[in-house]
Amino acid sequence: MGRAPCCDKKGLKKGPWTPEEDEKLVEYINKHGHGSWRSLPKLAGLLRCGKSCRLRWTNYLRPDIKRGPFSPEEEKVVIQLHAILGNRWAAIASQLPGRTDNEIKNLWNTHLRKRLLSMGIDPQTHKPSTSNETINRLPSSPSTRHMAQWESARLEAEARLSRESLLLVPSSIGKPEADYFLRLWNSEVGETFRMLKNGEKADSQGKLSSSSSTKSGSLSGTTTEMGPIAADSSNQNDDTRCYLKAGIDSCSSNELEEESSESTLQLLLDFPSNNDMSFLEHNDCYGLYPGFYTESCSYNAYKNGF
DNA sequence: AATGGAACCAACCGCCTTTAT
DNA sequence: GATAAAGGCGGTTGGTTCCAT
Known part of the structure; x- marks a missing residue:
């Protein structure tokens, strides 16, 4: 049984919206709210399908839309959230007030994705690309x-x-800052993160689990492989590099799988400063995005960059 | 000035989930 | 529980603008 079209398309206008149409839509929604999108076009005197009206409103006409270029801070958040959530644009958009999923999707496809690629980072996995083009x-x-x-x-x-x-x-x-992370943690993003960390099948739509080879892989890796590194690093920064290297060199992922993320986190929190990654600066190979290291060779470049 | 390609972005399409009956 | 309608989401397209030649 085929799904009925969302609206009868005969006689309906498509393509770019005119200022007059925008005006009608805004005026109607301001007066009556959108109510049923299906019936809205008729009531508002628009020859558009309800879906088109909804999209126009949510992506362009809504009063709380923030227009203009993304700030470096926003771009950074998008990249970080994408590493966690993948292409779940709506979830990412929910963490950036005033930005729409469409806008973020466009930003990703036109700017960030290419930027990561040019730096040799696989934009899907956020790991160094293995392609011949970049590996060297x-x-x-x-x-x-x-x-x-x-x-x-x-x-x-x-x-x-x-x-x-x-x-x-x-x-x-x-x-x-606190507000942002609290919101993040209590939001779908945080929930996703927690579920993945606990090895649960995330979200009922199955979308997450279907694409979670990347996400669950990297995230569970976060809590497992980080284990001994963070554990050992509870000492002092001087030792951290050694522990980091030792952890990398010696850790067997199977053996680490059991490591408690709670203790890992606690140890992370025990760091002199969570934001102080300066101990990484001494080694040219410690960096998420190598492109940033051509100048500063610093993890902080990634943290502060974009 | 003309032109072709790249970049950008608004909008559409189709699928999925949720909700109502 | 089955079905249809509605809303939401992500992928993709196509028109416009920008820029290099």
């Missing part, structure tokens, strides 16, 4: 992968810190 330019260190995982763990740790700080110090509410 890459530092062939496994630690690049670890840095992606590290960044994911950092996200989680910061979210936890934010949540705890809010519980302990109510006055911290309103601080943008």
